Amino acid sequence: MATENLTAHARSTTGKGAARKLRSAKQIPGVIYGHHRDPQSITLDERELDRMLGRVSADTTVFELKIGSTVARSLIREVQRHPLRRNILHVDFQELVAGEAVTVDVPIRLVGSPDGVRNQGGTLDQIMRFIPVEVDPANIPNHFDLNVDALTLNQSLHVSDIQIPAGLKLLVDVGATVCVVVPPRTETEVAPVVAAEGDAAAVVAEPELIRKPKPEDDEAEDDGKKKK
Numbered sequence: 001m002a003t004e005n006l007t008a009h010a011r012s013t014t015g016k017g018a019a020r021k022l023r024s025a026k027q028i029p030g031v032i033y034g035h036h037r038d039p040q041s042i043t044l045d046e047r048e049l050d051r052m053l054g055r056v057s058a059d060t061t062v063f064e065l066k067i068g069s070t071v072a073r074s075l076i077r078e079v080q081r082h083p084l085r086r087n088i089l090h091v092d093f094q095e096l097v098a099g100e101a102v103t104v105d106v107p108i109r110l111v112g113s114p115d116g117v118r119n120q121g122g123t124l125d126q127i128m129r130f131i132p133v134e135v136d137p138a139n140i141p142n143h144f145d146l147n148v149d150a151l152t153l154n155q156s157l158h159v160s161d162i163q164i165p166a167g168l169k170l171l172v173d174v175g176a177t178v179c180v181v182v183p184p185r186t187e188t189e190v191a192p193v194v195a196a197e198g199d200a201a202a203v204v205a206e207p208e209l210i211r212k213p214k215p216e217d218d219e220a221e222d223d224g225k226k227k228k
Contacts, residue, residue: 001060001062001137001138001139001140001141001142002056002057002060002061002062002142003061003062003063003064004052004056004061004062004063004064005063005064005066006044006048006049006052006063006064006065006066007044007045007048007065007066008030008032008042008043008044008065008066008067009042009043009044009067009068010040010041010042010067010068011029011041011042011043012041013041014041019089019090022043023046023089026045026046026047027043027044027045027046028043028044028045028046028049028088028089028090028091029041029042029043029089029090029091030042030043030044030090030091030092030093031090031091031092031093032065032067032072032074032092032093032094032095033092033093033094033095034074034093034094034095034096034097035095035096035097035100037095040067042065042067042093044091046087046088049088049091050087050088053079053088057107057142057143058076058079059076059104059105059106059107059130060104060105060106060107060140060141060142060143061075061076062074062075062096062137062140063075063076063093065093072093072095073095073096073137074093074094074095074096075093075094075096075102075104075137076091076092076093077092077093077094078090078091078092079091079092096137097137098136098137098138099136100136100137101134101135101136101169102134102135102136102137102140103132103133103134103171104132104133104135104140105130105131105132106130106131106132106133106140106141106142106143106144107129107130107142107143107144108126108128108129108130108131108143108144108146108162108178109143109144109145109146110124110126110146110148110179111145111146111147111148111149112147112148112149113148113149114148114149114150114151114152114181115149115150115151115152116151116152116153116154116155116181117151117181120152120153120181120183120184121183121184122152122153122181122182122183122184123181123182123184124148124151124179124180124181125179125180125181125182126178126179127177127178127179127180128159128176128177128178128179131144131159131162131170131171131172132170132171132172133164133168133169133170133171134168134169134171135167135168135169136167139165139167139168141165141168144162144163144164145162145163146161146162146178146179148179151179151180151181152181153181153182153183154180154181154182154183155180155181156177156178156179156180156181157177157178157179157180158174158175158176158177158178159172159173159174159175159176159178160174160175161178162178
């Protein structure tokens with residue numbers, strides 16, 4: 001289990017206007033909830049948060065969130081980003097309590113190089129990248145390793161092939177496929193289809209996608225509402 005320290009500050013102002021002012025000052029609005037506590041509005045330093053999220057897995061990292069004189073062990077439950085600029089707009093934290101199980105998505109890390117890729121020209125296709133589990137906060141794994149060295153063409157590995165530590169409850173079918181080695185595509189498969197001259201029916205115009213840019217999201221409407 002990875003643990004990181006993060007500083008936050010309590011805030012009394014909420015709403016769209018307050019959120020805009022915070023972001024202009026390089027502060028990120030957020031909220032912490034959970035364990036029968038009322039949601040508490042907080043702010044975080046944009047630079048510190050962005051730098052930390054760039055080097056840790058937000059899904060499986062426990063954050064020691066320091067708010068004033070108190071420290072709350074928490075998980076990040078949602079990071080809202082601008083759809084175009086990708087800067088952080090809002091963050092939700094859930095407070096953790098020892099012995100009280102939580103649901104997390106644990107990353108799957110493929111280890112090795114498949115035989116079907118090395119010697120047969122295949123491609124390794126990872127279908128599942130996370131496994132949802134129910135686990136005590138003290139036992140959250142950073143990731144699951146899965147060795148793929150022995151895979152040949154058309155062979156696959158499943159959730160049942162992963163060594164799952166005791167105390168974790170899988171929330172996915174153990175028969176679900178994690179990865180597969182697919183054969184190389186032939187020239188026939190990749191060759192473009194050329195329409196015969198004069199065959200107007202074979203010429204299909206590519207539809208133009210017109211989408212109005214989404215305005216910058218304001219602070220989450222449920223900021224300040226009690227989360228379940």
